[in-house]
Amino acid sequence: MSETNAGAGHGWVRSWSAAPQAPDAGLGSLDGVTPFKDVTVRQVVRISGGGHRVRVRLSNEYGTAPLTVGAAGIGLAVDGGAVREDSARVLTFAGRPAVTVPAGAPILSDPIDLPLPALTTLSISLYLPELVESCTYHDSSLDPAWILAGNAVAEAVLPGEAEPLPARALLSAVEVVPDAPATAVVVLGDSLVDGFGSTPGTHSTVPELLADRGLYVSNQGISGNRLLNDGLGASGLARFDRDVLATPGLGHVIVSLGHNDLSIAAMPRDGDGPLADLLAMFPGGPVTPDDVIAGYRQLIARARDRGVKIHIATLTPDEGAEMHTAAGESARQAVNTWIRTSGAFDGVLDFDAAWRDPAHPSRVREDLHAGDHLHGNDAGYRALADSVDPSLFH
Incomplete structure (x- = not known):
C-alpha cells in the first residue's frame, strides 16, 4: 500500500501551515537575527485536526543555495520550550537523519507513527550546521521559537541561553494521516x-x-x-x-x-x-x-x-x-x-x-x-x- 493510502485507509491532510516568504518580502523580523550557522532552531506549532501519522514539510523555496539540515526532531511541546521526552521522535529524510535541500525546493520528512489528538502543540527542532545565506521564512510568528547554539535537537529542556526567534524559519507545514476521512x-x-x-x-x-x-x-x-x-x-x-x-x-x-x-x-x-x-x-x-x-x-x-x-x-x-x-x-x-x-x-x-x-x-x-x-x-x-x-x- 502506498503512503498516500496508508494507515486507516485515509490519505495525508495538512493540519498546520505557514506561507513561505523570501527574506526581503516580509515585515523585517529577521533583520536583527544573525544568519543561521551551527545552530538549532526550535519552533512551536499547534496543529488543527489530529491523526496517527505525521510528517513535516520544510522549505528552501526562496533559498539561493542548498540548505543542509544536520538533524531534526519532533515531539509534544511543553511550556517554556521543552519537549515531553516520551514523545520525542527523530525526523528522517529517505531514512537518513540529515538532508540537503536544493535551492528553490521544499522537502517532506519521512512519516512517523505518533498519535496526535486535535489541537496538539508540537515542538519541531532543526539543526543547521552550515550557513543559511537566504532563509525562507514566514513573517511573523504568533507562537514561540528559539535559536540554540550547536546541535540541540535532542535536548528535552530549553537551555537558558536560547535566543527568541520572532519569525517562522524554514518550516512550512505539518501533515497527518487522520483516523477518519477528513x-x-x-x-x-x-x-x-x-x-x-x-x-x-x-x-x-x-x-x-x-x-x-x-x-x-x-x-x-x-x-x-x-x-x-x-x-x-x-x-x-x-x-x-x-x-x-x-x-x-x-x-x-x-x-x-x-x-x-x-x-x-x-x-x-x-x-x-x-x-x-x-x-x-x-x-x-x-x-x-x-x-x-x-x-x-x-x-x-x-x-x-x-x-x-x-x-x-x-x-x-x-x-x-x-x-x-x-x-x-x-x-x-x-x-x-x-x-x-x-x-x-x-x-x-x-x-x-x-x-x-x-x-x-x-x-x-x-x-x-x-x-x-x-x-x-x-x-x-x-x-x-x-x-x-x-x-x-x-
Whole structure:
C-alpha cells in the first residue's frame, strides 16, 4: 500500500501551515537575527485536526543555495520550550537523519507513527550546521521559537541561553494521516488571516478559531499580501497553486484578499509623505474593482478545475486607518456588492458585516480592532470566526 493510502485507509491532510516568504518580502523580523550557522532552531506549532501519522514539510523555496539540515526532531511541546521526552521522535529524510535541500525546493520528512489528538502543540527542532545565506521564512510568528547554539535537537529542556526567534524559519507545514476521512480547509489571505493584532500564544487567529470547531485548517495568510501584485510575499494569484492547490487533502479554500490591492492603489504617492517607505514596498499601477473581480474569477476557475470548493470573505472597513481614502472606500463597496450578489463563489463569508459599526458602516466597531481601525484584536478575530458557518466545509 502506498503512503498516500496508508494507515486507516485515509490519505495525508495538512493540519498546520505557514506561507513561505523570501527574506526581503516580509515585515523585517529577521533583520536583527544573525544568519543561521551551527545552530538549532526550535519552533512551536499547534496543529488543527489530529491523526496517527505525521510528517513535516520544510522549505528552501526562496533559498539561493542548498540548505543542509544536520538533524531534526519532533515531539509534544511543553511550556517554556521543552519537549515531553516520551514523545520525542527523530525526523528522517529517505531514512537518513540529515538532508540537503536544493535551492528553490521544499522537502517532506519521512512519516512517523505518533498519535496526535486535535489541537496538539508540537515542538519541531532543526539543526543547521552550515550557513543559511537566504532563509525562507514566514513573517511573523504568533507562537514561540528559539535559536540554540550547536546541535540541540535532542535536548528535552530549553537551555537558558536560547535566543527568541520572532519569525517562522524554514518550516512550512505539518501533515497527518487522520483516523477518519477528513478534508483540509485553506484560508488564503493577508494580515486578517495571519492574525496581525492578536495576542501571541493565544491561538486567536481566524484559522485557529475555526480549527477549534473540529476542522483541519491551513493558514496561508501573509501580512501585507495582495491578490494581484507581489510585495509582502508573492501575490495570491502567483502563490495559489503552491500554497493552496498543492495542499494534501484539500477540499475547500477561503479567500480573504483584495483589500490591500484597492486601498494601496488608492493612496496618494507623493514620494515624500509619511507613508512613502510603506508604499515603496508595494509596486504596481492602478487597481480597479474590475481588476480584483477578474482576479477572483481566476482563482474560482483554478479551484474548480481541481474539484475544490471556493469561498470568499467580504472586505472589511478601514476608515480611521492611515491607508483609508474615499476612493478606496468606494472601490471596497463595489467589490463587496459583487461578492454578495454575483453567486460566483460556493459561499460568502460576510466579514464586513461582522466588523462594521452599525452607526458608521465604513468603520470597524471600536471593541473589535487593535487600535489602528484596520486589524482585529482577539475579540475582533473571534467575531469573524463566529460569523462563519462550519457546515459549509462538510
